[in-house]
Amino acid sequence: MNENKPIPGIDYWPDAEEWQKLPTPSPKPPSLMVQALVFLAVFAILQIGWLLVRDSSFGHFIRGDITVKPAVDLINTITPTINASALGNQIKAKGGGLIVKLGCEGVEALFILIAALVNAPLSRMAKLNGILWGTLFIFFFNQARIIGLFYAFRADKPLFYFLHGTVAPLILIALAALFFNFWLVKHSFTKPIAKSV
Secondary structure (H helix, E strand, O other), X not given: OOOOOOOOOOOOOOOHHHHHHXXXXXXXXXXXXXXXXXXXXXXXXXXXXXXXXXXXXXXXXXHHHHHHHHHHHHHHHHOHHHOOEEEOOEEEOOOOOEEOOOOOOOHHHHXXXXXXXXXXXXXXXHHHHHHHHHHHHHHHHHHHHHHHHHHHHHHOHHHHHHHHHXXXXXXXXXXXXXXXXXXXXXXXXXXXXXXXX
């Protein structure tokens, strides 16, 4: 038998070391329909969970201690003469305050971001870190939104209603989408394509 005879269909036969260097094929991503269903399921679970606790002491803690108190501290740092104070979900101040109602704590934008990250083609650690950093990101910009609305209400009520009802919610969701895109690009499983000989 002639060992030098070429094997049809095979360019070369790599030794064991070369086999280990070959890139492993990426797993096939789930279909778009499956991804959409997973996203909706995660978002629905988070939303239902929030609906069950939002009127409890935990919900009041989120709106009061987590949302209103830091906003009041920032307002008093920026403009100490206003002398704002926190009372539950209210920012009280002479000349006009603000009530942080349900939906003003930014949880819907956060839930959208979490549902997208859970569904993303990322490692578990990248998803967990994305949720943690994303929570801080949404919290920071929601605080900026509340402070902006506080000053808008005191200065120009029509501007406040325009910002509160239209612009600010869209900006928060757009920022969540931008964070998701940034995180996905930073942590995606893209591998370099092997060079062909």
